[in-house]
Amino acid sequence: MRPMTRFTLTCFAALVAAWLLSGERFLDAVFGMMDLGRVDDTIIAGVVVLEDWKAGLSLPDVFGQLRAAIHQGLGLR
Amino acid sequence: MVFPTLQFIGFFAVVLALNGLAWSHNALRKALLIAASYVFYAVWDWRFCGLMLFVSAVAWGAGLAVQRPALRKPAKGLAIAAMLGVLGFFKYFDFFMLSLQQMLQGTAFARDLTWMVVILPVGISFYTFQAISYVMDVDRGHIPPRRNPADVALYISFFPQLVAGPIVRAAHFLPQIDAPTRPDATARAAAVVLILSGLFKKMVVANYLSVLLVDPVFGFPDGQYWLSALAATLGYAVQIYCDFSGYSDIAIGVALLLGYHFHRNFNQPYRAESLRAFWQRWHISLSTWIRDYLYIPLGGNRGSVLRRNFTVILTMTLAGFWHGAGWNFILWGFFHGAGLAVERSLRRLHVRLPKLVAIVATLVFVAILWIPFRATSFTETLGMFAAFTRAEGYAAPEITATVWVLIAIGLAMNWLPLHWRSWAEMGLARLGPVLQAAILAILIWVMFATAQEGVAPFIYFQF
Numbered sequence: 001m002r003p004m005t006r007f008t009l010t011c012f013a014a015l016v017a018a019w020l021l022s023g024e025r026f027l028d029a030v031f032g033m034m035d036l037g038r039v040d041d042t043i044i045a046g047v048v049v050l051e052d053w054k055a056g057l058s059l060p061d062v063f064g065q066l067r068a069a070i071h072q073g074l075g076l077r
Numbered sequence: 078m079v080f081p082t083l084q085f086i087g088f089f090a091v092v093l094a095l096n097g098l099a100w101s102h103n104a105l106r107k108a109l110l111i112a113a114s115y116v117f118y119a120v121w122d123w124r125f126c127g128l129m130l131f132v133s134a135v136a137w138g139a140g141l142a143v144q145r146p147a148l149r150k151p152a153k154g155l156a157i158a159a160m161l162g163v164l165g166f167f168k169y170f171d172f173f174m175l176s177l178q179q180m181l182q183g184t185a186f187a188r189d190l191t192w193m194v195v196i197l198p199v200g201i202s203f204y205t206f207q208a209i210s211y212v213m214d215v216d217r218g219h220i221p222p223r224r225n226p227a228d229v230a231l232y233i234s235f236f237p238q239l240v241a242g243p244i245v246r247a248a249h250f251l252p253q254i255d256a257p258t259r260p261d262a263t264a265r266a267a268a269v270v271l272i273l274s275g276l277f278k279k280m281v282v283a284n285y286l287s288v289l290l291v292d293p294v295f296g297f298p299d300g301q302y303w304l305s306a307l308a309a310t311l312g313y314a315v316q317i318y319c320d321f322s323g324y325s326d327i328a329i330g331v332a333l334l335l336g337y338h339f340h341r342n343f344n345q346p347y348r349a350e351s352l353r354a355f356w357q358r359w360h361i362s363l364s365t366w367i368r369d370y371l372y373i374p375l376g377g378n379r380g381s382v383l384r385r386n387f388t389v390i391l392t393m394t395l396a397g398f399w400h401g402a403g404w405n406f407i408l409w410g411f412f413h414g415a416g417l418a419v420e421r422s423l424r425r426l427h428v429r430l431p432k433l434v435a436i437v438a439t440l441v442f443v444a445i446l447w448i449p450f451r452a453t454s455f456t457e458t459l460g461m462f463a464a465f466t467r468a469e470g471y472a473a474p475e476i477t478a479t480v481w482v483l484i485a486i487g488l489a490m491n492w493l494p495l496h497w498r499s500w501a502e503m504g505l506a507r508l509g510p511v512l513q514a515a516i517l518a519i520l521i522w523v524m525f526a527t528a529q530e531g532v533a534p535f536i537y538f539q540f
């Protein structure tokens with residue numbers, strides 16, 4: 001496999017990992033998409049199904065915890 | 078679509094994968110990148126995709142026409158008039174109508190003029206400038222015209238640099254369209270460093286400075302005092318640098334991952350020892366564009382001292398007007414031009430300042446002129462200058478330690494040795510692609526966690 005293919009696949013894997021460990025932020029981002037009619041309706045429907053599946057796994061919101069820790073540690077609002 | 082968002086990350090991941098799949102099929106790869114660029118642009122307002130297509134078509138047609146001796150002058154003139162017409166209408170129509178109404182006030186012709194409100198399409202200044210440079214470069218014989226309209230369409234719409242530059246020259250970009258360089262370990266490492274440094278500058282330094290300091294102070298100048306005005310002036314100098322150079326870094330990094338190389342757009346501008354050096358380091362692609370397509374055609378370094386000083390002041394005033402339709406931008410450009418003219422005269426008289434004094438003097442001059450640039454009106458500009466004379470400000474925000482740390486970080490980025498970046502790139506280049514991608518992903522995640530909720534648009538989007 002070419003190095004650039006491995007790079008791209010790792011980026012996708014990281015995106016999936018980020019989605020799994022980021023609470024509902026990806027769902028919020030999908031709802032923030034432009035209105036594309038049937039296209040975004042289909043994407044939203046697909047993401048909602050995946051989010052339901054993810055909720056069943058009861059994964060922690062690692063992103064939220066990291067965010068709280070950083071903001072508290074640096075005194076950021 | 079703004080770079081530091083989940084939407085862009087998802088979009089780019091898909092484009093990166095498809096670009097890799099289509100790599101060996103030149104026509105398919107071009108079609109993919111044009112489609113992706115138009116989707117990227119359509120997210121703001123799909124109605125303006127037609128305008129970008131029109132500008133691309135005019136540039137392509139004019140490029141072919143200027144090759145024929147009989148058509149050369151009219152084709153070039155019409156194409157540039159059409160592009161400047163588009164830019165002028167969308168960018169300056171409101172300003173001229175408002176100015177006309179104000180001029181007529183108090184005269185026998187005074188009346189309430191009604192005119193349609195024109196929406197400013199994002200990035201219009203950048204892509205019309207690229208289109209103009211394509212026609213001019215073909216006309217000057219620097220590049221051959223492209224017969225395939227897709228080549229010109231991709232050059233003008235390529236999404237990493239579409240909305241806020243850097244302004245890429247056709248002579249540099251078009252040869253890459255035919256033979257992009259597959260990113261190797263070194264290119265990937267450079268891209269990772271650029272994307273991460275750009276995100277840090279924008280999401281952490283620029284955005285926090287904007288919210289904690291600059292916006293509250295510039296939003297209410299009458300309630301400020303000398304310290305808040307001083308901190309906000311310095312803060313804005315850092316904010317605009319981090320915002321804009323951050324955008325450029327991300328754009329260059331993203332393009333690099335797709336196989337295209339852009340020149341550096343910022344080179345530690347606040348280290349400049351003179352205004353001339355500042356403009357050689359700040360928004361380099363625009364400075365060189367203005368030099369090649371405005372300053373030199375207006376006369377450049379030809380003629381008497383007076384004539385050359387007039388040319389530089391006129392050029393910078395027009396550059397100020399390009400930034401925005403308002404008297405504050407015109408003032409900003411005029412004073413930069415005047416500063417450059419004074420500096421040139423001092424150089425002729427062999428007046429030299431010690432290096433550190435020259436750097437500080439340049440920074441102070443540039444920072445002071447950022448005030449009219451940031452202010453939304455001439456009145457607000459005067460209000461900010463008045464704040465420097467007050468000992469107390471009833472609406473001044475608290476100037477916290479965080480604010481000073483952010484300013485210090487922003488300034489430090491102008492002073493850290495450039496080879497530190499090279500070391501980081503060399504270290505990353507030694508890693509495999511999986512580790513490179515993992516580091517990129519993890520640090521983007523940390524950056525998103527550090528940033529505020531929601532990301533403010535980049536400052537240069539409005540130009």
